[in-house]
Amino acid sequence: MEDLNQPLDAGLGSDASDDGLKITDEIRRYWLETANWALFLAVLMFIGIGLVLIGMFVGGMMSVGMAAGGGIAVMIMFFLYALLLFFPAWYYYKFSTLTKQAVNTGDNNALEDGFDYLKRFYRFIGILIIVVIALYILFFIFGIAMLSNFRN
Amino acid sequence: MDSFNNTSDLRVTSGMETNWRITSKWAMFFAVLGFIFAGFYLLGAIAIIPMIRMMASMGVMPEPMASLIGSFSWVFVLIYLIALGSLFFLSYFHLKFSNGINRAINFTDQNAFVGAWRNLRNHYRLYGSMVIVFIVLYIVMVIAVFSIVGSAGGNLNY
Numbered sequence: 282m283e284d285l286n287q288p289l290d291a292g293l294g295s296d297a298s299d300d301g302l303k304i305t306d307e308i309r310r311y312w313l314e315t316a317n318w319a320l321f322l323a324v325l326m327f328i329g330i331g332l333v334l335i336g337m338f339v340g341g342m343m344s345v346g347m348a349a350g351g352g353i354a355v356m357i358m359f360f361l362y363a364l365l366l367f368f369p370a371w372y373y374y375k376f377s378t379l380t381k382q383a384v385n386t387g388d389n390n391a392l393e394d395g396f397d398y399l400k401r402f403y404r405f406i407g408i409l410i411i412v413v414i415a416l417y418i419l420f421f422i423f424g425i426a427m428l429s430n431f432r433n
Numbered sequence: 434m435d436s437f438n439n440t441s442d443l444r445v446t447s448g449m450e451t452n453w454r455i456t457s458k459w460a461m462f463f464a465v466l467g468f469i470f471a472g473f474y475l476l477g478a479i480a481i482i483p484m485i486r487m488m489a490s491m492g493v494m495p496e497p498m499a500s501l502i503g504s505f506s507w508v509f510v511l512i513y514l515i516a517l518g519s520l521f522f523l524s525y526f527h528l529k530f531s532n533g534i535n536r537a538i539n540f541t542d543q544n545a546f547v548g549a550w551r552n553l554r555n556h557y558r559l560y561g562s563m564v565i566v567f568i569v570l571y572i573v574m575v576i577a578v579f580s581i582v583g584s585a586g587g588n589l590n591y
Contacts, residue, residue, distance in 0.1 A: 301541040304443045308547055311554040318557035325564065387442040393449055400452040403459035410466065 309384045316384075316395075320377035326370030333363040365409070372402035453534050460553075461531040467524030474517045485509060512570065519563050526556035 337359030341352045379395030382388055533549030536542050 301543070302445045302537060302546050303543060304445065305547065308550050309443075311547075311550040315550075315554050315557045318561040321561055322557075322564065383443065389443055389446070392443055393446055393452075396449050396452045396456070400456045400459075403456045403463075407459040407462055410463075 312380050313384050316377040316380040319373045323370050323373035326366055330363050330366045333359055368405050369402055372398045450538050457531040457534045460527040464524040464528035467520055471521045478513055522559055523556055526552045
């Protein structure tokens with residue numbers, strides 16, 4: 282039972298030394314749901330990695346006879362793709378499990394680590410997007426340069 | 434005291450605040466990119482949807498495709514609009530999360546703090562639901578294409 286017979290500013294004095302932001306039940310519910318969706322996405326990504334690895338072996342087998350080292354090149358490409366998928370999936374998975382653990386047991390270190398993994402996920406995807414956009418622009422410039430070369 | 438703190442040991446630490454700030458910057462980046470792409474999608478919708486309908490009515494496309502698009506073109510329009518709306522709201526929730534968490538840390542604003550996490554939750558809820566819907570749609574389309582090709586296969590004379 283809550284003790285309602287206390288001043289309105291209870292807990293805002295010495296207890297509010299840690300920046301005043303309180304982790305309420307509402308916030309913990311949001312964190313739990315966010316963590317559950319992140320786990321779902323992580324599982325899907327892990328399934329995707331499995332499919333890519335199957336593709337790596339099938340594609341490698343099929344393209345072995347096509348060209349010298351062709352099978353190896355295809356397999357390396359698939360493997361790089363799987364590696365690229367692995368990091369975000371792993372970060373989501375760690376964020377999800379650590380945050381759930383923190384909310385359920387009140388473990389502050391787990392909470393801090395959980396949000397560290399969420400940050401890593403966002404940073405990874407952000408850098409990936411920047412790299413992809415840069416590559417697009419680079420290919421675009423190369424394409425234009427090649428076209429103008431053909432004309433001369 | 435305990436009732437206010439919900440008997441929890443969870444506290445906001447400076448390490449978390451640093452992580453949240455970095456996360457919110459990337460979230461803002463994704464939001465801006467998302468809005469730009471939503472704009473492109475909208476332009477594309479204005480151009481592509483009449484084109485698909487026209488092509489279907491002119492008979493430019495191979496047969497199973499044309500009759501499929503001709504009779505179900507509203508489905509394609511609907512899927513396109515849902516995708517556009519989802520992209521917009523995904524970015525919108527990211528934007529609100531980013532603004533809220535920065536406001537919460539800078540001004541110790543508890544309401545903004547709660548709102549920020551609600552918006553991140555909304556983002557992930559929409560994202561997850563969208564993924565589920567698109568997986569289901571993908572399976573339905575694969576089954577539809579196979580059944581159409583299968584039924585057309587009997588009429589093909591090569």
